[in-house]
Amino acid sequence: MQFYENGFRGGDPDIRNAASSRRDRGPFAPLPEKVDVLISGCGPAGLCLAAQLARFPDIETMIVERKPGPLEKGQADGVNTRTMEMFQAFGFGEKVKRESYWVNQTTFWTPDPAKPAHIKRVGRVQDVPDDSSEMPHTLINQARIHELFLDVMRNSASRLEPDYSWQVLDVTVDPDAEDYPVTVTLENTGVNAGDTRKVRARYVVGCDGARSKVREAIGGTLHGEAAHQAWGVMDILANTDFPDVRQKCLIASQSEGNILILPREGGYLFRMYVELDKLNPDERVSSRNFTADDMIAAANRIMAPYTIDVKEIAWWSIYEIGHRLTDRFDDVPAGEDRDPRVFTAGDACHTHSPKAGQGMNVSMQDTFNLGWKLVHVLQGRADPSLLRTYSAERWVEAKRLIDTDHQWARIMSAPPGQSELDGAGMPRFQKQFIENLEFTGGLAVKYDQSSLVGAPDHQDLAKGLIVGKRFHSAPVVRLADAMQMQLGHVADADTRWRVYAFAGEDAAKLYGLADWLEQDPQSPIVRHTRDGEDIDSIIDVRAILPATFDTLAYEEMPSLLKPKKGRYGLQDYEKVFCLDHKDQGDIYEMRGIDRAQGCVVIVRPDQYVAQVLPLDARAELTDFFAGVLRPT
Numbered sequence: 001m002q003f004y005e006n007g008f009r010g011g012d013p014d015i016r017n018a019a020s021s022r023r024d025r026g027p028f029a030p031l032p033e034k035v036d037v038l039i040s041g042c043g044p045a046g047l048c049l050a051a052q053l054a055r056f057p058d059i060e061t062m063i064v065e066r067k068p069g070p071l072e073k074g075q076a077d078g079v080n081t082r083t084m085e086m087f088q089a090f091g092f093g094e095k096v097k098r099e100s101y102w103v104n105q106t107t108f109w110t111p112d113p114a115k116p117a118h119i120k121r122v123g124r125v126q127d128v129p130d131d132s133s134e135m136p137h138t139l140i141n142q143a144r145i146h147e148l149f150l151d152v153m154r155n156s157a158s159r160l161e162p163d164y165s166w167q168v169l170d171v172t173v174d175p176d177a178e179d180y181p182v183t184v185t186l187e188n189t190g191v192n193a194g195d196t197r198k199v200r201a202r203y204v205v206g207c208d209g210a211r212s213k214v215r216e217a218i219g220g221t222l223h224g225e226a227a228h229q230a231w232g233v234m235d236i237l238a239n240t241d242f243p244d245v246r247q248k249c250l251i252a253s254q255s256e257g258n259i260l261i262l263p264r265e266g267g268y269l270f271r272m273y274v275e276l277d278k279l280n281p282d283e284r285v286s287s288r289n290f291t292a293d294d295m296i297a298a299a300n301r302i303m304a305p306y307t308i309d310v311k312e313i314a315w316w317s318i319y320e321i322g323h324r325l326t327d328r329f330d331d332v333p334a335g336e337d338r339d340p341r342v343f344t345a346g347d348a349c350h351t352h353s354p355k356a357g358q359g360m361n362v363s364m365q366d367t368f369n370l371g372w373k374l375v376h377v378l379q380g381r382a383d384p385s386l387l388r389t390y391s392a393e394r395w396v397e398a399k400r401l402i403d404t405d406h407q408w409a410r411i412m413s414a415p416p417g418q419s420e421l422d423g424a425g426m427p428r429f430q431k432q433f434i435e436n437l438e439f440t441g442g443l444a445v446k447y448d449q450s451s452l453v454g455a456p457d458h459q460d461l462a463k464g465l466i467v468g469k470r471f472h473s474a475p476v477v478r479l480a481d482a483m484q485m486q487l488g489h490v491a492d493a494d495t496r497w498r499v500y501a502f503a504g505e506d507a508a509k510l511y512g513l514a515d516w517l518e519q520d521p522q523s524p525i526v527r528h529t530r531d532g533e534d535i536d537s538i539i540d541v542r543a544i545l546p547a548t549f550d551t552l553a554y555e556e557m558p559s560l561l562k563p564k565k566g567r568y569g570l571q572d573y574e575k576v577f578c579l580d581h582k583d584q585g586d587i588y589e590m591r592g593i594d595r596a597q598g599c600v601v602i603v604r605p606d607q608y609v610a611q612v613l614p615l616d617a618r619a620e621l622t623d624f625f626a627g628v629l630r631p632t
Contacts, residue, residue, distance in 0.1 A: 001091065002574065005566035012155075014091060019057030019157040031163065031197050032062060034180050036378055038201040039063040040168045040214050042070065044142065045346035045363035046207035047149035051090060052371035052493055054156035059378050061160055062199065066167035066189045066208075070150065071143040073235070073315045076360035077264060077271060079145070081128055082442025082470060083361045084135035085607065086368055089493040092148045093135065100138035101263045103127045107244045108430040111254040118305045119251055123430045127248060129437055131590065134473050134486050137441065140265050142360060165190030166197075171204055171217035173331055173341050182341050203374060203387075204342045207367065210324075212348035218331040220344060222351065224324030224402070230276040230288060231353075232295035234316035237268055242306040245270060250429050256301040269314065274299050276318070290318045321353040323406045325398055329366075329391035339384040340391070343370060350398040352405040361442050362401055366394050372495040372605035381528070381538065381629055386451075393447050404439055407432070443470065447608060451627045454602075454611035454620075461599035462502070462612045463592030471498075471603045474591050475584035479557075480573035482549045484580060487542070487587065488607070495605045496540045497625075501615065502588070503545045504598030509615040510543060513600070514558035516618060517541060524625035525560075530632045534565040538629070541575065546588050546595055548581040 003013040023032060037053055039046045042065035053061040079087070079096065087093040106127045112120035128137050153160040170185040180200035188195040206214025210222065249261040257275030264270050274295045277288065292313050300307055326349040330340035346363030370390045376382035438444045446468040447453045456467045465472060473488025491498050499517075503510040517523045518535070525539050543561050545552060554562075554576065561575040579586055588595050602611040602624060613620050 002572075005570060007567060014151075015155045016157045018159050021057055022157070022159050023060070025159070025161055031166075031186070031199060032060065034200045035060045035062040036202045037061045037374060038182075038184050038199060038204045039207060040184075040205070040212075041065060041207035041209060041346075041348075042067070042146065042162050042164075043207055043209065043346060043363065044076070044145060044149075044360045045348075045367045046205070047146055047153070048364040049205060049207065049345070049367035049371050049374075050160060050162075051149045051152040051156075052368070052495070053375065054153040054158045054160040055494060056375055056379070057157045059375065061158065062163060062201075063160070064163045064166040064168065064186060066165070068165050068190055070162075071146050073141060073143055075142040075315075077139045077142060077235075077262065078358075078360070079138045079140060080358070080361045080440060080442040081133035081135045081137055082445070083364060084138060085133060085470065085473070085488065086364065086493070087148075088135065088489055089491055089607065090149070090152055091492070092152070095148065096138055096140060096145075097136065099144065099265055100140035101265050103137040103139060103248050103262075106248040106250065106433065108426075108433075109244075109249060109251040111252070116254040119253060119303065121244065123426060125430065125434055127437075128441065132438070132441055132443060134488070139262055139271075144265075145360075168206070168208060168213045168217075169196065171206075171214055171342060173218075175338060202341070202378065205367070205370065206342070206344040206348045207346050207363070208348055210347045210351050212344060214342065215326065215344045215348045218342050218344075219333070220326045220328065220349065222324035222326055222349075224322060224351075229321050230290065230318060231321065232274045232276055232290060232292075232298070232316065232318050233271065234274070234292060234295055235264065235269060235271050235314040236310050237312040237314070238270075238308050238310040240303075240306060240308040242303055242308065250433065251302060252429065253302040253304075256304075257298065259299060259302050272299055274302070288318075292316045322351055323353070323402050324351045325349070325395075325402050329395055329398075330387075332388075332391075340387050343387075343390060345370065345394075350402060352402055358401055358405065358440070358442075362398065365397075365442065365445070368493075368606050369394055371493075375495045376629070383630065386628065389450060389452055392450070393452075396448070397445050400439075400444070404436065445469065445608075452604060452610060453608070454613075454624060456612070458599065458612045458614060458617075461594045461597060461614065462601055465591050465593075465601050465609050465612060467609050467612055469609060471500075471601070471607050471609050472591060474587040475580040476544060476577040476587055477549050477580050478574060479545075479549050479552055479554050479576040479578050484582065484584060487544065487577060490540075490542060490574070491603065491607060493605075496536070496538060497605060497610075498603040499539055499541045499621075500601040500603065501541060501543045502593050502598045502601070503543065504594065504615065505546075505596050507545065509598060510545070511558050513615050513618075514541070514543070514560040517621075518558070518560040520618075522618065522622050524622055524629070527622070527631045528625060528629040535560070535563045536565070536572075539625070542577065543575060544577045544587065545579075546598075547578055549578050550581070552578055 050063045108123040109119045112118045166186045169187045174181045182201045251259040260273040262271040331342035345366035453468045473486045476487045600613045
């Protein structure tokens with residue numbers, strides 16, 4: 001983390017200087033009449049988007065929530081490794097690592113052949129495969145994640161806060177209006193319940209759940225099916241003689257159903273997903289009137305011969321598994337040629353079972369994809385057509401999630417001997433769990449070729465940094481101060497592009513590229529950086545050399561890699577990296593970088609690899625960025 005760039009100041013460096021243009025949020029201040037972006041819903045998707053936009057006080061952002069205040073407990077708890085990488089970019093990955101439960105092993109229990117009414121441990125799997133990510137798979141209360149995003153918003157220059165006790169009633173779009181074409185009708189749900197206000201917006205994002213008013217307003221419909229299976233979930237403090245209660249466990253009984261156990265932060269709390277009864281095709285789970293006692297009784301039946309003595313239930317809920325998806329994630333009907341103005345994200349456009357631990361994660365990845373695109377467009381750096389890529393990219397990934405989760409839920413609910421995976425040498429759910437590890441880690445996302453993802457013509461130059469997939473970090477050492485670190489951790493959630501230039505045997509190629517990027521009129525940095533901006537304000541170039549720090553001379557690095565920035569023109573010492581010298585790993589070997597040729601890796605603001613190119617591919621670099629960014 002860098003600070004003091006614009007002068008020394010004491011206190012918490014996470015707290016930015018407040019912008020003078022920020023909105024008045026006093027207790028009697030009226031709602032704004034116009035905003036750039038209005039977000040509906042303070043769930044993970046909405047807060048992830050708001051935290052990105054809050055960094056930019058020139059973008060007027062409003063986020064509304066029908067509840068009177070922030071979430072306090074319950075709901076989702078699983079944070080996969082891909083989301084942890086994203087949290088690192090927001091600046092609170094280390095906090096989550098310190099506070100959360102780390103899922104290190106997953107154990108599998110099935111009926112004991114010698115006594116089928118009892119369960120027996122039959123397998124154990126490392127939950128995060130070696131070198132799949134530098135981050136752990138964690139479990140932590142969703143409310144805490146909300147709080148961390150809210151902290152980012154409060155500490156930003158915008159001092160952004162949600163407008164609680166307001167819900168969206170309706171959204172209309174005037175396609176002929178140039179400014180603020182979206183009119184949102186808000187209804188008060190608090191002390192002035194029923195009062196309405198209208199706010200005009202440039203863009204609206206519905207993160208308001210499965211009953212989304214925003215989705216309804218743009219004609220979106222969730223299509224899919226229910227599994228007609230009731231499940232219960234409870235966060236509990238309890239004593240038990242079950243030996244694996246502090247590990248993630250998948251338990252299948254002979255005839256009583258299944259359980260998923262997830263230990264939680266703090267050392268004592270844990271969550272149980274408990275299979276209850278099958279539902280009739282025309283029956284809803286609410287008609288059964290299940291209680292927490294029903295869940296506890298079912299858990300004791302499934303876990304026999306072990307028992308559980310519940311001391312306190314922190315939160316519980318009953319739900320029915322469903323798998324549903326909308327046709328599109330924006331307001332542009334099929335066949336209509338215009339740029340979108342209204343978007344949906346998270347449960348507003350895709351719903352599924354919670355047992356794969358993907359709902360909260362995929363929802364945040366939706367808006368992490370959308371946020372930088374909105375910033376680019378609103379700041380005039382990109383054409384509004386860039387926003388068409390949101391639905392195109394995220395719908396495909398949501399469809400993959402629905403299909404995978406549908407299969408997983410079906411396998412989890414099938415009695416022993418009645419699944420297509422039975423008889424495969426290990427329990428059906430253990431086999432499926434192993435096959436799904438990349439997916440459940442959030443690492444299977446691969447965006448198709450487009451204006452934002454180049455062709456893999458030069459993939460051999462960086463075989464482990466797959467074009468279209470997330471940038472896979474690895475250990476490096478910062479040259480200026482011999483700091484051991486992860487290369488991917490230089491990327492903040494600041495909507496900047498990253499260009500990682502890996503030197504080959506001839507370092508002169510790297511130095512020549514740096515000089516061209518800094519000075520040539522065709523350089524994307526020269527073409528897309530505005531007068532008065534720091535040279536890395538939109539494209540941040542970092543260099544990696546295949547040597548250790550003690551064999552390199554920092555003073556010989558090109559000036560692009562030692563830029564002078566900010567109010568005082570202070571030199572940035574954090575642009576050049578080299579090989580780790582303490583056996584943490586060789587980034588060239590780990591990520592398949594061609595040591596002889598080197599390469600350039602372009603990484604999008606949402607941490608996905610956009611292109612891999614040779615070091616001398618000048619025209620290709622220019623053309624790629626010209627396809628996304630407007631010239632200054």
